Amino acid sequence: MQHSSSEERQSALQYAVQNIENGRFFETLSRRVAYQSESQNPNAMDELANYLSQEILPYLKSMGFVCEIFDNPIAGGPPLLIGQRIEDPALPTLLTYGHGDVTNGQAEQWQEGTHPWQLTQHGDQLFGRGTADNKGQHTINLMALEAVLAAREGTLGYNLKVLFEMSEEVGSKGLERFCEEHKEALGADIFLASDGPRLNAKTPTIFLGSRGVCQFRLRCDTANGARHSGNWGGIITNTAIRLQHALATLVTPHGRLIPDCLRAPQPEGVTAKMMQSLPVGGYPGDPELNANWGETALSVGERLFGCNTLEVIALGAGDIHKPIGAIPDVAEAVCHLRLVPGTDWQNLVTNLSTYLAEQGFDDIDVLYEGGYNATRLDPSHPWVNFVQSSMALSLNENVTVLPNLGGTIPNHCFADVLALPTVWMPHSYPSCKQHAPDEHLLVSVAEQGLAAAAGLFWDLGEHWPAAR
Structure with a gap:
């Protein structure tokens, strides 16, 4: 165990934050944003592999990590990387994580003067694909680690492992199986990573898990083919109408399941009390909330972080842009069930098919397309208080604890497969426009992130959190 003064700790934080002032953070993130690592693009496999081999691996090696790149256990999937920095096998170990893949660039839709593959600063905003999700966030953590290593003259006082994947934006294909197959190499005592948004731009936040998600498709297909709406209208089934009525049995007009x-x-209990006090929305760039949507008897925080919701993310029948006078042969809705612990998500297809049949819709097929389980660390776990207290000391601000993220990340791989207590320290905010044109990272949040991450990496070398 190492011992040092508060002045030495503060110097390490200042060294980390200086990466903003001296331009090194911009330079590094600019280089990483330039990789067109679109995991949704089948032609981007080389870029996905190069991000690990040319960008992340050399950076980790410079900090003393021993790294290995592995094939994805799912054939055709992009590779993964494990880096290990073992100072002493007898010391405790922290596991961290990042993903270098991004969603499609959508270059033609970005505002003038910005581009997905070129980092651009406008005031407090750093524009570029991956700035918020996730290249900017793991760059913050790795630079903070580098600062602490420099301040401690190359010794942390604990072991550190890092896992990188390149398919998070397409459902982390192969990650769960990879964690199963490499449990020993990924073995650790605690887990910390950064992804997703904090509660808002002004509020330092940690969260302890995430809502799960099931993506499924509702499909109505008469096998009639598209037929003239005049010659056959009134005597054959209209799939679009059937699908709309089926959806109406799932969600009320005001969004309640x-x-x-x-x-x-x-x-x-405790999680409900934590959610009830959360201020959600109301900041520049945030969407307008609907007080009459969803579980209106609950607080906004409970509705966002503590409830299941069904979201239709795509809906189609015929061609809306070039309609023809025909009854559509197929109608489909792609849906997300955002779920919290206690949901019977593994029997979704059976349960939902039975329900629809009972409502008279046995002609609607339920096609499961993948998902993650919901996870949530007990808020009383010592690791939670350790991270919260460290961040509060570094930032001289209160830190909000969310029981779980409203969105979904592959936390089940770490919480369930690797059986680790998981805490996430996000460096983004809800209106960062991740997955959309004009994705950006706030410089002010990045500065806080560098300080908070450096403080945490420092504090772990001073005193390890109590076991549970």
Whole structure:
């Protein structure tokens, strides 16, 4: 165990934050943003591999990591990387994580003067694909680690492992199986990583898991083919109408889930109290909230972080841009069930198919397309207080604790497969426009992130959090 003064700790934080002032953070992130690592693009496999081999691996090696790049256990999937920095096998170990893949660039839709593959600063905003999700966030953590190593003259006082994947934006294909197959190499005592947004731009935040997600498709297909709406209208089934009525049995006009098989227990106890006090929305760039949407008896925080919701993310029948006078042969809706612990998500297809049949819609097929389980670390776990206290000391601000993220990240791989206590320290904010044109990172949040991450890496070398 190492011992040092508060002045030495503060020097390490200042060294980390100086990466903003001296331009090194901009230079490094600019280089990483330039990799067109679109995991949704089948032609980007070389870029996905190069991001690990040419960018991340050399950077980790410079900090004393021993790295290895592995094939994805799913054939055709992009590679993964494990880096290990073992100072002493008898010391405790922290596991961290990042992903270098991004969603499609959508270059033609970005505002003038910005581009997905070129880092551009406008005031407090750093524009570029991956700045918020996730290249900017793991760059912050790695630079903070580098600062602490320099301040401690190359010794942390604990072991550190890092896992990088390149398919998070397409469902982390192969990650769960990879963690199963490499449990020993990824073995650790605690987990910390950065992804997703903080509560808002002004509020330092940690979260302890995430809502899960099931993506599924509702499909109505008469096998009639598209037929003239005049010659056949009134005597054959219109798939679009059938699908719309089926959807209406799942969600009320005000967004409340109807079937018991899709619902979960309402928030209670400590987690409910934590959610009730959360201020959600109301900041520049945030969407307008609807007070009459969803579980209106609950607080906004409970509705966002503690409830299941069904979101239709795509809906189609015929061609809306070039319609023809024909009854559509197929109608489909792509849906996300955002779920919290207590949901019977593994039997989604059976339960939902049975429910729809009971409502008279046995002609609607339910096609499961993948998803993650919901996870949530007990807020009383010592690791939670350790991270919260460290961040508060570094930033001289209160730190909000969310029981879980409203969105979904592959936390089940770390919480369930590797059985680790998981805490996430996000360096982005809800209106960062991740997955959309004009994705950006706030410089002010990055500065806080560098200080918070450096403080945490420092404090772990001073005193390890209590076991549970």
